[in-house]
Amino acid sequence: MPTMLKMLLAERHLKSHSDFLRVYDKCAAQLNPPIPPGYGPAKAQYYQWLSGQMVGLPREYHHRVLQRMFPGWTTERLFQIVDASSTDARTLQPSTPIDSELEAFLGADMVTHGVTLVYPTRRGAAVVVPENDLRGLLCVSALLQRHTSIRVTFCGDRATAARSDRAYIGFGLHTVLSLPCVADPRLFTVSTTDPAIGPVIEYLELSDGSRYHSDGERHFGFLARIRPNPGPNPDRYWFLCAGLAPRGAAGAGWFLVNHWSSLQQCAGTNEFVAVISIHRYSDQTYNLEKLIVGPPEAAS
Template sequence: MGTVLKALLQQRHLQTVAAFNRHYDHLAEQIEPGSVGAGPRKAQFYRWLSGDLVGLPYPHHCRILTAMFPGWAINDLFAPYTGLQSLEENHSRSTTLPQPTTADVEAVFPTRTEFIQSMPPTEILRANRRIDAMGLSLNLLCQHLSDSTVRGLVESGTTLRCLFLDPGGVHIRNREAEEGHEPGVLVNLTELNIRSLERIRRGATPDAAARIELRTYDQPVRFNITVVDSEVCIVQPYLPACRDVESPTFVCRKSPAAGVFDCFSGVFASMWENGNTVEKR
């Protein structure tokens, strides 16, 4: 069947990945120069056309697509196209109906697994200037990125501020019981992730090592929060009797008006300020 996007691209003779990306780069040069060359790869592009997606594409893709098709809502571009109506009728319908607003929440995924499939950490966390992360063991950063990737980030100028649930504290043991783990499972994982970042810090150049900041806190764990460049915030709640990979994942982007992003970035700032520094060893 395919998506409305596929039908529109066929109408414009842009249905091949090469032709699409040439047009993509042309628009990016005008409205978002940092996205030049960042168009979809072949497999991703054909998922866009077929509708085989979990959630929407990355925000920068959405911005280019809405510029490519003025007046079209991004959700409507990825809706199934049946061919029973003309594109003009679909367009008229999509622009006359009020669009739901979600403030600064750009995407919601039922689980972390679906989030990672749609927005891989290697894509979200690369080429950034600062990554702030807090939660339990920080697996999104420590388990989904290789040591060489993390080392490359800090050597190229990225600052990492990582706030772990204290592996020697009371609340990590409470969380182990809540998730139904044997004693020590989350303690050992958190210690492993801290040691991994300490190892990278020891092997980095002095300037890069100074950009890896590690702290701990010992309070009830409520949210996993990752803030990228003070612009994008990824949030997961810690739910009762539910592992973090199974809980919903929210992606927020800072907007001029106060919203969800400001709430959670403020939580990180407060918790970081009161955290305990993990000294260099």
């Protein structure tokens, strides 16, 4: 039986290996950075793609080109085996179409090249993600998997500290402090102490001078969207979900998932930071305390 990829190519009247490579190279040239001609699959590999007689999925750069060729389709779905005799028009629709407003919120760079979800790690300790940060990460991961075809990878914060060449969604205070852009903040600063166990947040200060710190009843979290290098990459965003108390990062992640549309309407394409108060007994009981939106010139 053929793969879904073969059915879609037939629908587009791309019947030969050379027809496929012509479109492949065109889409590869549109990526950032572009992939030069000649990186498409060899003829034998191409026919394995169509028949499903392959082990595993193609290399990462093939993922990027195929998602450009077939917007809204995951690579896994493209290589699923289908019954040609029972395939109808509904089967040939993308399984995860990307809402245009959600795409604008996340940024074109993330949609095209994928995103890395960053979890916190500590020196000298096993890689065990704090439970509250993990809940926020899983919540956002579910949004991306259910409503987009964005390629998602996972990485510890120490491995991302020196890299600004990709879209990130980071969780936890350790992750926020490890990213180089936080050293030159435009919207907020984080004041911390540094005992032996690692950084502990004291307060969050916004660009308007307001400060937030958690108490016994309310746990504050914050969600920020920033551009790590706005000049060369205005469509690349980093999202930061962190907290001033245990439920902060999880509450910020939950707020992102459920209120991204409202944030996009308020912020447009600008950077922003939102402060959320979360009740201490549930991540899902929260209030938006303040939203600071960066000036349009921050995007230039």
